[in-house]
Amino acid sequence: MNISLFIAFYNDTLFPETGIAVVHVLERLGQTVDFSRAQTCCGQMHYNSGYQSEALPLMRKFIETFRNAEAVCIPSGSCVAMIREQYPRIAAETGDRKLAAEVNALLPRVYEFTELLVNKLGIEDVGAFYPHRVTYHASCHSLRGLHIGDIPLRLLRNVRGLELVELPEWDQCCGFGGTFAIKNAQTSAAMLADKMKNIISTGAQVCTAGDNSCLMHIFGGLHREQANVKTIHIAEILASTENASIENASTEETSAQKVSTRKGSRA
Amino acid sequence: MTVRIGWSATAPDFQDAAKVSLGNTQLRHNVKYATDVIRAKRAKVVGEMPDWEQLRQASGDIKAHTMRHLDRYLLQFEENMTRAGGQVHWARDADEANQIVRSLIAQYGGKEIIKVKTMTSDEVQLNRDLEAHGITPYETDLADMILQLSQDKPSHIVVPALHKNRFEVREIFKEKMHLPELGDQPTDLTDAARHYLRQKFLTVKIGFSGANFAVAETGSLVVVESEGNGRMCLTLPDVLISLVGIEKIVPTFQDLEVFLQTLPRSATGERMNPYTSIWTGVTPGDGPHAVHVVLLDNGRTEVHADPIGRQTLHCIRCAACLNACPVYRQTGGHAYGSVYQGPIGAILTPQLQSMEHSQSLPYASSLCGACYEVCPVKINIPEVLIHLRGKVVREKRRHLSGKLDPENLGMQAMTYIFADAKRLEAAQRMARTAQWPFVHKDMITKLPGMLAGWTAARDLRPIPKQSFRQWWRKRERKPNA
DSSP states (O other), X not given: OEEEEOOOHHHHHHOHHHHHHHHHHHHHTTOEEEEOTTOOOOSHHHHHTTOHHHHHHHHHHHHHHHTTXXXXXXXXXXXXXXXXXXXXXXXXXXXXXXXXXXXXXXXGGEEEHHHIIIIISOXXXXXXXXXXXXXXXXXXXXXXXXXXXXXXXXXXXXXXXOEEEOOTTTTSOOSOTTTHHHHTHHHHHHHHHHHHHHHHXXXXXXXXXXOHHHHHHHHHHHHHTXXXXXXXXXXXXXXXXXXXXXXXXXXXXXXXXXXXXXTTTTO | OOOOOTTGGGOOOHHHHHHHHHTOHHHHHHHHHHHHHHHHHHHHHHHTOTTHHHHHHHHHHHHHHHHHTHHHHHHHHHHHHHHTTOXXXXXXXXXXXXXXXXXXXXXXXXXXXXXXXXXXXXXTTHHHHHHHTTOEEEEOSHHHHHHHHTTOOOOSSSSTTTTSOHHHHHHHHHHHTTOTTOOOSHHHHHHHHHHHHHHHHHHOOEEEEOOSEEETTTTEEEEEESSSHHHHHHHSSSEEEEEEEGGGEESOGGGHHHXXXXXXXXXXXXXXOSEEEEEOSOBTTBSOSEEEEEEEOTTHHHHHTSTTXXXXXXXXXXXXXXXXXXXXXXXXXXXXXXXXOHHHHHHHHHHHTTTSSOTTGGGSOOOOOHHHHHOTTOOOHHHHHHHHHHHHHHHHTTSHHHHTOHHHHHHHHHHHHHTOHXXXXXXXXXHHHHTGGGEETTEXXXXXXXXXXXXXXXXXXXXXXXXXXXXXXXXXXXXXX
């Protein structure tokens, strides 16, 4: 099947290794992957912050880019939630029936990365190898927006060498919330402190999720606290194999910075 | 008309008030402990209901239907309540409501009233108004009494003194009730409260309440409570005055069947609340011989006129969203500067005041959706929060200062950049260079301006040298790389 990637600008800019991992996983599973360089952003940041009129052109751009896609794969639960929940509303508000019809036609072909693997491709074992103790953080948008359930956990349970440990209070928000982390920085940090306490209590070496936005937030707190836990997108775990761990798969320049290797850098 | 919602017009912004709350470790401990207890109880009694989702849907559907025909149901309620011997008054705003209540008390020659717990009276600041006119209101709900005695403000819709633990309550009782020997066991405290209140129940001639539901079909009012103080106030006095928001209407008596299942389970985690009082006008020889109902608008018709905001009026004040909210659980209720706190307060308070006050409240959420998940009437709170943020932004941008606001400028810059991938690529290159003054030992630990809030508690990984699209381009050139 031909799969079109929507990477989202922040993954593109800040977490290129996630997109690279998605490409590796899908190609390893025999899929064809394309990436249209015209893509930028789904509009979530604007929409959720109250700049709703600015989200409309970004929605149009998304539709234009992916109109003919067989399947759109997005390694970000919050982008998919934005597209599924808000695009029909934005289109309806314009009163443009053609636009609304185009949104409705495209939506069934839009998948969050782990949804695509399990629900569309019917694969729960992607042949990955990742010999680490891992805990999974359910992002609010994937949990309550996409109702993704245990899909990511099913994929992780099939990874060779991976020891999955349950995160206490796994359904609680990490406190990111986009501009919330800036506007209400102290409250956000208090929420993050609870999340970090729970992550550290698992004894996991790695905290994973389907959203780099949560992980950027959790990483930021863990690194500041000099905690010895890495954060890594689930696609990067699924891309790791006995032959090629994700560090080898991505280029040297883009390989993830790991908390463990940076420990004490602020001392 | 002047809509007033408690003290919210003069309350500080959420983010500033939250800083104060976050620094109070005792308060945070109390809030977390109490919400954990209620959440666990709720989860248990909701989990045992096989038809919970249908009940939620039915509750929401009944409310949505009622809102579509609110004018008709209100008149039907008035007609039936009047036929049963009650008197119905209409109050456009807080001042009018207070004035009606005051003149009714004067009409019956009263100087004191005993009160059932009612958020609506806090909304119109009835106690303050009565005291200014020489009338003494006695709160008889244990938590409201604690707040009244300590001149504190409610921090939760159902458990308004949740921010205080029993040791703090003991100190208040010791001082205000002159009980130097008072113990700190729950039975000691309830004994003290009972002695203090019993005398009021038996002597004060005017009772005052809100209502959880007003049944249009029969003209009945319903109060749901746990302590029995409500039953005392509703049955012992000669006169009963009830202040009821116009959104409290339900069409039929049978509709209560749904809400009397969803409300107690959501509010206190009980299968059924201990006391449900229903009264329909006046019954000779039984209970109050004069029954008055003040139907309060105070901004509600404005909320009703907004197709997205309207669902806010479906709220049955169970506070499940407060207990579920990770923001509320950190800050407690005082940070919201409103008699309505938490997620529902964040959408209700600013809307009632036509967005003139409490504009920081729609941002007091990470949009995690936990509130919507537990709401027994399925109010899509995140949807309304986003809708209200849009209103705040549109209003702000009508003025030059709002247009020049750093957030607006940032958003406009992003709009320009996202419109064209070439601009995005240029911006990526620029940002990579511009970040270097802030990068130390491969990490960003201190940022200026708006972003300083982030680095106060979090580090940030610098932008890597190669973007995904650069990697993809290289790969296209060398397909086997």
